[in-house]
Amino acid sequence: MVFGVGSFAHSVAQILKDDGAAVSTYLTRNYGHFPPSLSGPVYTREAFPNPCPLLARNKIDVVLPMSIDWAQAPWAAELLRSKIPIFSPTGEAMRIERDRDFARKLCAEFGVPSPKAAVARNRLEAGEFLRRQPRPYVIKNPLCSPTSPIHTILCETLEDTRSWLRNIDYAEGVFLQEYMGRAEAGHIALISGGEVHSLVTNQEYKRAFVGDMGVVAGAPLGGLIERDPDDKYGLARQLIHPLLPWFRKVKYHGPIQATAVRRDGQWFAIEYNIRVGVTSGPMILRMLKHPTEIILNTARNKKLNVEFRERLHFGCSLTLAGYGYPYVQIRGPQLPVELVEPFDCDVWWNEVTRDNDGQLMTTGHRIADVIALGVSLDEAIGKAYSNIRKIRSLASYYRTDVGRSLWPPGNI
Ligand SMILES: Nc1ncnc2c1ncn2[C@@H]1O[C@H](COP(=O)(O)OP(=O)(O)O)[C@@H](O)[C@H]1O
Ligand SMILES: [Mg+2]
Numbered sequence: 001m002v003f004g005v006g007s008f009a010h011s012v013a014q015i016l017k018d019d020g021a022a023v024s025t026y027l028t029r030n031y032g033h034f035p036p037s038l039s040g041p042v043y044t045r046e047a048f049p050n051p052c053p054l055l056a057r058n059k060i061d062v063v064l065p066m067s068i069d070w071a072q073a074p075w076a077a078e079l080l081r082s083k084i085p086i087f088s089p090t091g092e093a094m095r096i097e098r099d100r101d102f103a104r105k106l107c108a109e110f111g112v113p114s115p116k117a118a119v120a121r122n123r124l125e126a127g128e129f130l131r132r133q134p135r136p137y138v139i140k141n142p143l144c145s146p147t148s149p150i151h152t153i154l155c156e157t158l159e160d161t162r163s164w165l166r167n168i169d170y171a172e173g174v175f176l177q178e179y180m181g182r183a184e185a186g187h188i189a190l191i192s193g194g195e196v197h198s199l200v201t202n203q204e205y206k207r208a209f210v211g212d213m214g215v216v217a218g219a220p221l222g223g224l225i226e227r228d229p230d231d232k233y234g235l236a237r238q239l240i241h242p243l244l245p246w247f248r249k250v251k252y253h254g255p256i257q258a259t260a261v262r263r264d265g266q267w268f269a270i271e272y273n274i275r276v277g278v279t280s281g282p283m284i285l286r287m288l289k290h291p292t293e294i295i296l297n298t299a300r301n302k303k304l305n306v307e308f309r310e311r312l313h314f315g316c317s318l319t320l321a322g323y324g325y326p327y328v329q330i331r332g333p334q335l336p337v338e339l340v341e342p343f344d345c346d347v348w349w350n351e352v353t354r355d356n357d358g359q360l361m362t363t364g365h366r367i368a369d370v371i372a373l374g375v376s377l378d379e380a381i382g383k384a385y386s387n388i389r390k391i392r393s394l395a396s397y398y399r400t401d402v403g404r405s406l407w408p409p410g411n412i
Contacts (some may be wrong), residue, residue: 001025001055003122004066006032008350008367010065011282013039014348021292024058026051028066029146030068031364035349050075055084062087062299068274086254086292089191089274093250096243097274098144100175110242113268114389115178115261122170129176129341130161136179137161138270143172154216155179168340180261180268182212185409186230187235188257188280190294193303194248198236200225200287200315202280203406208326210401212412217326219366222277222402223317224377227287227308233409235260239269253301262410282348282371283315312373318388318402322351323395325365334361337368338392345372345387377403 002009002025013023013036018223025036026043036042048054052075063079064087070076071094080090088094095102100117107114116133119142120126130137136157141148149169155161156179168174186202205222208214231237239258246252257273257280276284285291289307297304324330337352337360348371351364368391372383381403388398406412 001051001058001060001062002036002064002066003028003070004064005029006035006278006366007350008066008278008281010035010350011346011348011369011371012040013283015282015285016292016295019290019292024060026054027065028070032351033364036356038349050078052078052082055079055082060084063295064088064280065275067280068094068144069219071098071147072145085296087299088251089252089254089294091250094274095249096256100140100142100144100271103269103272106243106246107269110246112239112242113266115180115268115270115363117175119173119175120296121173123165126165126170126174128157130165134158135161137176138179139164139168139318140175140177141172142175148172150174151218152216153271153357170390177270180263180270182406182412183410184233184259184270184406185233185262185267186257186259186280187233187239188225188255188276188284189230189236189240190254190298190304190306191247191256192253192298192301194244194245196236196240196247197304197305197306198229198231198240199227199284199306200280201228201231201233201235201409202226202257202410204279205399205402205406208321210399212405215326218320218328220279220317221321221399223306223315224289224380224403224407225280225283225315226286226377226396227313229306229308235267235409238267250411251301253298255298279317279344280315282346282369283317285314286346286373287315288372311375313375314377314380315371315373316377316384316402318370318384318398320367320370320388320391320393320396320398322362322365322367322393325397332362332395334363335394336360337362339390340392341390343370343387343390345370345383347371347387347391358386358403362393367391367396377407
């Protein structure tokens, strides 16, 4: 059972269904309910405030959460007691994503380079820190959650940082992390049976507009993955393997995604996520020969034998953004989504529903993720673009330059 909504739930449910699994979705948020219903039964929070009885009744083998917020739910302890395997680390192991300062300390302890950072509880403390260590800082929530009062604000100068620090909600404090530049890349692995299994090196196009301009949007506008079990860019070796003693100590099993920025010839870990993610997840699962078996075995902390499907070395994900995005305060009416031609790659609907006449309609700002895989990067990118052009919706847009910057890893 997937815990999530939108294109993440739609894609994961469908890919596992295609692999022979019986799938369903517990809808953890109040939007994006229609897409996963195309792949299997869906259950709302209103009808099932606590999903645990549902898991027991339906004899669910594994839970796949879209985000880490399930661990804060009132039923989280009951879920853990039920011993139903979860495709995510649990307990102490979750802190590497949830608590940014904890991750920073972990890096320091195991010799992984990470940017200078500090937590400030209020504007006074933040100002004081800036006076002592005047640099540009990225402003983040200290505790990660989709409902945090702050979402990452990328400041590139000291003055940008000063301006923003006058203008944020300090309810949960702030995490100030030195701005490290734009040469970013990521690496995603599975940890199971106490071993690291590299899957892919990836890039996410986080800025809203072509040319890597505009704000960092709520979720990426595009993404690339390269199958990388041998860690050809060295990201796993530098950012994930050094933490192995800690992974083993906390019995970590599940996905791990390291995001890093390269500066002065070195990769610095800027964030760890404990999920395959909404952008890369659907591409990774399609690349695996036996996705269901891999997910089950990881959730059970078993030894893995990761096999990839032939001829799928690269993946490209493009997001079709709708009216008003990325400025989500701007809201339009529900608008028609028209399909001009049949697709020949995966298209995962996000904030879209079907009206009584069978017409697809937008219900929010992110319409769809169009995902193509290929033997080469050019093939994957070409296929994704030829398919995203088949969707029409008023004032929708997508980035036309995915793959032309930020790749290969370390380039800008
Ligand atoms: N210290 C930093 N230096 C440069 N860019 C950063 C830094 N921290 C974050 N970013 C940029 O902001 C994006 C989002 O930050 P991240 O820490 O991954 O938070 P989240 O994914 O929770 O929003 C990163 O992917 C990166 O592009
Ligand atoms: Mg991130």
